Structure formats: structure tokens, C-alpha cells
Amino acid sequence: MSTQTEATTTTRRLLSSPMSSREESDEKTMIKPLKSPPSTRKSLPSRVRRRFPFIGTTVTFPDESQWAIREGLSDLKLQQDYIPCEASQVYLVECLADPQDLYDGLKEAVVKVKFQIRASSDTLRELEEWLDENEAYYERNPDCETGKEMERTRSALHLGTSCTSNPNRETLKEVHALNLLDSHRGGHAPYLFDFSVATIEKRGYHYDEIVGGYLVFILMPKVPGLRIEHRWYWFLSKGKRDEIREAFKKALLSVWDCGIEPHDISLDNLMWNEEKRKCYILKFKDCTFFNEKKGGTKPEWTDKLWECWQLAEH
Structure with a gap:
């Protein structure tokens, strides 16, 4: 099977399978690892390579489009x-x-x-202590x-230090949410263009990376x-803040229309145009797909949500 076909199969399997079966599946999702053009990466200052290790990488997605990573937009989050x-x-x-x-x-x-x-080390120690306490x-x-x-x-405990080709549950949720949001292109959230799952072939991205572990590229x-931030949001006039609040309500209702209830509730999760x-x-890495949950219902709007999202007047 060619690399391109394997990538396409991986994409379709992850998007079409129910969330529960994806979370428990042991099926391999590896495709041929994607590599960076050596000449591009070597030309970068070492401090830039450390902070943004994927600059210079060229990624070919299952839809055959090819994209070059040019600029880091966020710091590495662990x-x-x-x-x-x-x-x-x-x-x-x-x-x-x-x-x-x-x-x-x-x-x-x-x-992404x-x-x-x-x-x-704290997570591993807690798991080991729990096993010791319950073994007897x-x-x-x-x-x-x-x-x-x-x-x-x-x-x-094993997967805490050993490689797996199956991405984290939150990553699968995020990809699934972006795929659902594709039906509302031009709406109030990013949506999925394409994504690829590869493996880490060798060290060089981060000192805690696991060689052989999964490597995911999500294109959107x-x-x-x-980004809405406290430091400028509260310096706006009340009229402007009212406008942003109403725009947020419209955005949240639009996301609910896609069957998604986001739980990453903070100003950091919002952008204003x-x-x-x-x-x-x-x-959308932390969200609920209420249309896919037995007995799930669409949330109802209350003005309390402005307070939950840190947008309400003090």
C-alpha cells in the first residue's frame, strides 16, 4: 500500500468510527513519517529550532495538498x-x-x-503508588x-513511557469536532481541512518525546x-463589551447547532474580529458531542454563560 493510500485510510477511519471504538481501538494508525527538509532546518538559529521545532517541515496531506510550516503561532504546550x-x-x-x-x-x-x-514523574509516581496500595x-x-x-x-503506566500509534483521546475529540464544524464553514469556529497521523522516527523535537510515538498534523x-484578553477587553467601552458578548452568544449557539458543547471555558478560547x-x-479538545450521546440534549442558553466565559460585567 502506498503512503498516500495509508494516510487516507487513517483519516477516514478516525473520522468515521464512533468515539468509543476509536478510544479503545488497538488498530495501527501509522503512516510513513513526515520529514523536514534538512537544508531549511539547519539554516535556522538553534534557539528558534528549540522553540519552534517544526519550522521548515513540509507536510503532504491525504488530499495531496502540500504545506510548508513557516512560522510559530504559539509556544509548545505540554x-x-x-x-x-x-x-x-x-x-x-x-x-x-x-x-x-x-x-x-x-x-x-x-x-496544529x-x-x-x-x-x-509525578504522574508516573501516582500510578505506581496506586498499584502498590491496591495490589494486596x-x-x-x-x-x-x-x-x-x-x-x-x-x-x-506502560504508555506513560512507551510509544503508541493511537493519539490521545483529546486529540481524537478535537479532530472529530473540527470535522463536524466543517458543515458550518464560514461560521464561528475553525474547521477541518485535513489531517495526517505519522510517527516520530528520531529525536529532535523535545527532550520528553517518545521515538515511535504518534505525530499528528491538523490542518485548518x-x-x-x-485573541480576547483581560488586559484590553476591560478597557473597552461598555457598549463595545456588550457587542462582543452578543457576538459570543451567536458563536456559541452556532457551535451547539453542530452538536458540540465546548468545555474549555475561558477568554483564552475566544477571538474577536x-x-x-x-x-x-x-x-475543542475538551467538549461533548451531545447528539452522539444516549439521552444527550442540546444545551440551553442562559445569561449565566457570559459569567462562566469571563465576559460578564463585574
């Missing part, structure tokens, strides 16, 4: 508590090739990169539920605007 652990970072990318004319001349987009890293009880009661929990904990449109008078919700 999640070392929930296993498998991962690092993530957002970059600006430039379109080098679009052989199927899928992007209508689009020159720039955004890619995620790759597997080791769990923190399980030996006396081998048929209790503790046995199943111990197996899950041993598996987590660049959302225009400015002054020209379009439009608010965007950005992050």
Missing part, C-alpha cells in the same frame, strides 16, 4: 498528566501544492502539531472491580482576529 501524554503547538503554513484544486487559491492556513511525550486488596479479592482498574492502570483555516464584528470559539 500535557503530561493524561496518558498518552502529548505536546502541541500551532504554526502558520504556506500552501506549496494543491493538485486537486481543493483550496481555491488559498495561500496560508494553520496547522501534536506528538507523544513522556508522562511527568486485589490478591484477597481477585473477582472485584479493582482488578480491571489495576489492568487499566498498568496499561497507562486561519481564523482572522485578535473587529472588521466583521464576529466572535470565534477556537478550542
